[in-house]
Amino acid sequence: MVHYAEILLPLNISACMTYIMPEGSVLGDNYGKRVAVDMKGAIYTGIILEEHSDEPQGYKPKPVIEILDDEPVVDRRQIELWQWTASYYACTVGEVMRAALPSALKIESRTKIELLEHSIPDGELSDDEFMVCEALENNKNLTVDDVSSILGRKNVLPLLKKMMQKGLVSVFMEYAERYRPLMENFVYIGKDYFSGSGGMEKAMEATARSEKQRALLMAALGIKAQGKEPLTKKELLEYCGASPTVLDGLVKKRILEVRREETDRIKGRPSDKPIKALSTEQEQALAEIKNSFAEGRPALLHGVTGSGKTEIYVRLIKETLEKGGQVLYLLPEIALTTQLVGRLKQYFGEKIGVYHSKYNDMQRAEVWQRVKSGGNNRFDIIMGARSAVFLPFDKLSLIVVDEEHEQSYKQQDPSPRYHARDTAMVLASMSGAHVVLGSATPSVESYHNALQGKYSLVSLPHRYADVAMPEINVVNIKEAYAAGKMKGHFSHELIERTKEAIGSGRQVILFQNRRGYAPVVECRDCGWTPQCRHCDVSLTYHKHSDNMRCHYCGYNEPRPQRCPQCGSVRLDTKGFGTEQVEAEAAKLFPDARILRMDLDTTGGKNSYQSIITAFENGQADILIGTQMIAKGLDFGNVSLVGILNADYSFKNADFRAFERGYQLLSQIGGRAGRKERGQVILQTYEPEHEVIRNVVNGGYQSMYRDVMKHRRQFIYPPFCRMIRVVLRHKETETLDAAAAVFAGRLRQILPDNVLGPDYYHIPRINSLYIKHLYIKLPQEVSLKGVKEYLSKLSSAFSSSREYRTVRITIDVDPA
Known part of the structure; x- marks a missing residue:
């Protein structure tokens, strides 16, 4: 009997598509399975x-090409989470699917061309047709891109269509499932020799003439006796120092067997470290968190840097695993993941899986499979960045959101623009899991929720072992320059404290939240500065590669030797980044070993780990970095942190600028003095600024009061909900007109709640001009109703002849 399926596709379309299920498939037995389908x-x-x-009316659906799974890849709870994410963040479920499902669990398709088998007189072919046919005679088939390369032009579709009409070529789609389990050769003791009695004697007799074979056999028997069988062929040969030929001899004699089996790409090791004892303050915090869980409330753990929040998480994880549950441990940065994974694997070993963008497609797919699998192969703990919230947990019981204040939990582009912390809250509600949020500097919204009773507030006001918080010394850069007490961008005080720290065998962290050598190159004679061709920003100078780069679109060009405008050779740099800090530090501290950690030095898969491990193991004296070194990293030997220019941290056109400036400066200062009191040298042009004052006085509550006063006065979150609408177009005239019409339509239903439209602070990125507007919604206005109106308005623009080329994105709860 013919039956149909509603199939979700990873596309920006609002509804499922109907397809005919394959003959032999059982109605109602396929929910959550993947299928391959043809779409346009x-x-x-x-x-x-x-x-x-129910047969669709008015059209005939296409058949499903193939059902790809025997068992469902996703369950109803996951689909429910995808649907909530799409509904709340104003996107489609297909877009959420595209973000959630690892690429290796999707199939790819490519249009291919092949030559039809018959002879064609040369005179009937154009030059282009002849070149394509000649190439197809030497190749079984070609892709459209191959044809474009052969002919040296982009649009070859009209030619291919003409060749199809002539009967010269046919077109077909080639697809393949990308994920394949990793297969390896494993070595076992042969059944023929050891299944009955006397096997050992027979094996010894068979290897009597070969000492190498006997040595390899004895090693294999020893491994089996220790319960470590099987080893891979490679592992066994490396363990014994034997050659493949020796193993092949034993296999031919059927003393050993080699079997090709599925294995893991991600290998762990057993745990061997006992869990630390908690302090009295930590025990009290743990008890309060458990009470919060018993009341059905999430807990916000507000603990100062170095207070031992991780050890409390470890206790909660241990108790969760003992009850058979799974744990999701969210982290904002891959760098933080690297160090914490190492620490937690000492406690939980092979139970931990890691999920983030530095893993390749196959590894991410394998984590997905092992999270949903049962038995000993299942990952019980997942540590990962924001996308880990979409993994297929079967028994999720605990979610830890570490450094919950971090804005990197919010996805920016592409859609879905979800916040992992808030999505984790919904996931926990659906799964019946407990949630603990942790931070030394909680987000204002989370702290407000705790004070309102939505979360329970648990405090760790002191560092572990009663280590004092670091001493913060403020250096007024303006006065230091005037007094001649600066060398480059280092104050005399920072130089002296750095020399003292290194001289006593301690380590130093230097923080500058800007990468590259200098953000601006300027001609001293005419004022010319190199600009990006595609964005309205100056190019950043990178001295190591001696080129100028755009940090928005990636455009780069060589550093000019002369000003192209006036011909002058007097080109200076303005401002400074981590690369310049590194160069100055190398001159000021010639004997120091220096590492730099920013986006330019962490491009490789293992680059984070290698830098962090090297610094942790004392292989460097100074670590220079951007904000990625400010988030939860724990280096026990760091006694000094130098902040070269604190003002960059809070000089942004953003209502959250002061909050984030305080968080960033407090977090980076907290890297100092984890075992004994450390020191922070904070350089600033504005020592009396409220952000600097609150950082120096250690005043989170003071910062919270200051920020909430401003938010209440001007009605910003948490006193309203916000939606940001972004419009992009390559022409300013079209963009201006579209933005004015869009804002005008919004003001018809929300006359007092629309801010803008205005040009973005960088008006053009990637050759598109950008305008945005904000909608501030009081609590009594329906967020759902406004999102539905925005969706209809965006669809109307997409359908209109005037504005269909304008790109519109909707961002709910913008970061």
Whole structure:
């Protein structure tokens, strides 16, 4: 009997698509399985959400090409989370699917061309047709891109269509499932020799003439006796120092067997470290968190830097695993993941899986499979960045959101623009899991929720072992320059404290939240500065590669030797980044070993780990970095932190600028003195600024009061909800007109709640001009209703002839 399926596709379309299920498939037995389907000539991976026998009216659906799974890849709870994410963040479920499902669990399709088998007189072919046919005679098939390369032009589709009409070529779609389990050769003791009695004697007899074979056999038997069988072929040969030929001899004699089996790309090791004893303050905090869980409330753990929040998480994780549950441990940065994974693997070993963007597609797919699998192979703990909230947990019981204040939990582009912390809250509600949020500098919204009773507030006001918080010394850069007490961008005080720290065998962290050598190159004679061709920003100078780069679109060009405007050779740099700090530090401290950690030095898969491990192991004296070194990293030997220019941290056109400036400066200062009191040298042009004052006085509550006063006065979150609408177009005239019409339509229903439209602080990025507007919604206004109106308005713009080329994005709760 023919039946149909409603299939979710990873596309920006609002509804599922109906397809005919394959003959032999059982109605109602396929929810959550992947299928390969044809959509407008391309092959996509879809997920079955519903099956029925109702024939669609008015059109004939296409058949499903293939059902890809025996068991569902996603369950109903995951789909429910995807649907909530799409509904709340004003996008489609298909876009959420695209973000949630690892690329290796999707299939790819490519249009290919092949030559039809018959002879064609040369005179009937154009030059281009002849070149394509000649290439197809030497190749079984070609892609459209191959044809473009052969002919040296982009648009070859009209030619291919003409060749198809002539019967010269045919077109087909090639697709393949990308994920394949990793297969390896494992070595076992042969059954023929050791299944019955006397096997050992027979094996010894068979290897009597070869000492190498006997040595390898004895090693394999020893491994089996220790319960470590099987080893991979490679591991066994390395362990014994034997050659493949020796192993092949034993296999031919059937003393050993080699079997090709599925294995893990991500290998762990057993745990061997006992869990630390908690201090009295930590025990009290742990008890308060458990009470909060018993009341059905999330807990906000507000603990100063170095107070031992991680050890409390470890206790909660241990108790969760003992009850058979799974744990999701969210982290904002891959760098932080690297260090914490190492620490937690000492306690929990092979139970931990890691999930973030530095893993390749196959590794991410394998984590997905092992999270949902049962038995000993299952990952019980997942540590990962924001996308880990979409993993297929079966028994999720605890979610830890570490450094919960971090804005990197909010996805920016592409859609869905979700916040992992808030999505984790919904996931916990759906799964019946407990949630603990942790931070030394909680977000204002989370702290407000705790004071309102939505969360319980748990405090750790002191560092572990009663180590004092670091001493913060403020250096007025303006006065220091005037008094001649600066060398480059280092004050005399910072230089002296750095020399003392290194001289006593301690380590130093230097913080500058800007990468590259200098953000601006300027001609001293005419004022010319190199600009990006695609963005309205100056190019940043990178001395190591001696080129100028745009940090928004990636455009780069060589550093000019002369000013192209006036011909002058007097080109100076303005401002400074981590690369310049590194160069100055190398001159000021010639004997120091220096590492730099920023986006330019952490491009490789293991680059974070290698830098962090080297510094942790004392292989460097100074670590220079951007904000990625400010987030939860724990280096026990760091006694000094130098902040070269604190003002960059809070000089942004953003209502959260003061809050984030305080958080960043407090967090980076907190890296100092984890075992004994450390010191922070904070350089600033504005020592009396409220952000600097609150950082120096250690006043989170003071910062909270200051920020909340401003937020209440001007009605910003948490006293309203916000939506940001961004419009992009390559022409300013079209963009201006579209933005004015869009804002005007919004003001018809929200006359007092729309700010803008205005140009973004960088008006053009990637050749598109940008305008944005904000909608501030009081609590009594329906957020759902406004999102529905925005969706209809965006669809109307997409359908209109005037504005259909304008790109519109909706960002709910913008970061």
